[in-house]
Amino acid sequence: MKLLVANANTTQAITELCAAAARAAASPGTEVIPATPRFGPAVIGTRAEDIVAGHALLSLLAEHAGQVDAVVLAVSHDTALEAARQLMPCPVVGMTEAACLMACTQGGRFGLVTFGGVETYRERITRHGLIGRCASLVGVDATPQEAVADRAAVEAKVLRGITHAATEGADCVMLGGAALAGMAAGLAPASPVPLLDGIACATVLAEALVRLRLPKPRLGSFAAPSGRASIGLDAALAAMLRG
CATH class of the missing domain: 3.40.50.12500 (Rossmann fold)
Structure with missing residues (x-):
């Protein structure tokens, strides 16, 4: 394939x-x-x-x-x-889209953590018909370029965002950003909820x-x-x- x-x-x-x-x-x-x-x-x-x-x-x-x-x-x-x-x-x-669909199998509501603003993600999840299942949208103070250049520093910020999403009712959290690809595996042991990598x-x-x-x-x-x-x-x- x-x-x-x-x-x-x-x-x-x-x-x-x-x-x-x-x-x-x-x-x-x-x-x-x-x-x-x-x-x-x-x-x-x-x-x-x-x-x-x-x-x-x-x-x-x-x-x-x-x-x-x-x-x-x-x-x-x-x-x-x-x-x-x-x-x-x-x-x-x-x-x-794939992360949203998979998230629906993990609990009642999901969260998304991304870089900066979240409004375009709210619109995209609405377009997928799943905004009613979304408990939290969190934008961390980091950029995709920083995620490539200083992975560890961005991971710490993302983990705090994940915890915040969980406190708002997310049963699992998607990492929303192509530059976050592969980060879920490393953060999973410290995360309070399951993490979903969109590429995976x-x-x-x-x-x-x-x-x-x-x-x-x-x-x-x-x-x-x-x-x-x-x-x-x-x-x-x-x-x-x-x-």
């Missing part, structure tokens, strides 16, 4: 963190293929950057269409998830979807596009829009 782990920003170190987390969670025989866009924001932190990154991500996915069995979106905003799911001929799973959850879910062999819909809003004209797009993406 070939699993594409597609970052939506251009920071290669974050791609590598996510790929390592995916390999740790993947079944024997699954090949993890990391991919980073050739253009776009270094780290997604605003709504505008998320839109730009969505274009970059779709171009990246189009280059791999037909060559992989499933896609994990290694971006905690689940950037362009719905568009990618419509475009690609294989299963596409967002890391925050997405990897396991993507593998399950491949095994289920569900067909691509031929009708409805997630059927593949066809006959769509465009100007200035990368050749692979333009071809997929044409069908």
Whole structure:
């Protein structure tokens, strides 16, 4: 099985963190293929950057269409998830989407700890239809760049955020951020509740979807596009829009 782990920003170190987390969670025989866009924001932190990154991500996915069995979106905003799911001929799973779904199996309500502001995560969880199961959203005073450069210092802040989420009623906590990939395993012994790594959850879910062999819909809003004209797009993406 070939699993594409597609970052939506251009920071290669974050791609590598996510790929390592995916390999740790993947079944024997699954090949993890990391991919980073050739253009776009270094780290997604605003709504505008998320839109730009969505274009970059779709171009990246189009280059791999037909060559992989499933896609994990290694971006905690689940950037362009719905568009990618419509475009690609294989299963596409967002890391925050997967963590939310897995969290629902661990208790009544879950929490999320991330960097900085939480409002876009509130909106994304609402879009997934699970905001009623969310007990706490915690933003820690750290950046993805700091998580790469000074892992230990950021882990201490994240652990305090996890404890805060648990006191607000979270039965488990998701680590919301691609730069937090792989951190759950190290923090688990000190955490008062189970921790969910979005990349690990997405990897396991993507593998399950491949095994289920569900067909691509031929009708409805997630059927593949066809006959769509465009100007200035990368050749692979333009071809997929044409069908």
